[in-house]
Amino acid sequence: MKGRLMDDYDELDRALFALPLAMPPSDLRASILRATIYAEPVVPFAFAEIAGVGAVLAFAVWFAAYVLSNPAFGTTLVLQIGTALRLLAEGQTLAWLAAGLAVVLVANTVADGFALQRVFRKRP
16 A cells, blocks of 8 residues: 555656746746845835824823823713713704714715715825
C-alpha cells in the first residue's frame, strides 16, 4: 500500500512537470517591488477624522475636569436631563421628530431623487 501511494505522487509530479509553462513578464520583479516595498504608505485616517476624534477627546477631558471640580453638578445635570426628557415627550416635539425621520427615510429610498448616499459619497 505504501509503495502504491508513492507511485501516485511520482505520476502526479511527472504530470505537473510535463505541463507547458508560460514565460513570466519581463518586468514582473519590478512591478512586485513597486506594489510592495516601494509603494507609498497608506494613511489609515483622514485629517478630518483625526481632528474630529481629537475634538471629542478634548471635550471629554474638559467635561470630566468640570464635573470633578463642581460638586453640585450631578444634581444640576439630573434636573436638566429631566427637563429635556419632559420637552421631548410633548406631542408637538414628537410630531416634528417623526416628520423629520419620515423625510430622511423617504430621501434615502428615492432612487432618482436626492439621496443621502449621493450627498455623502466619497469622491475619488
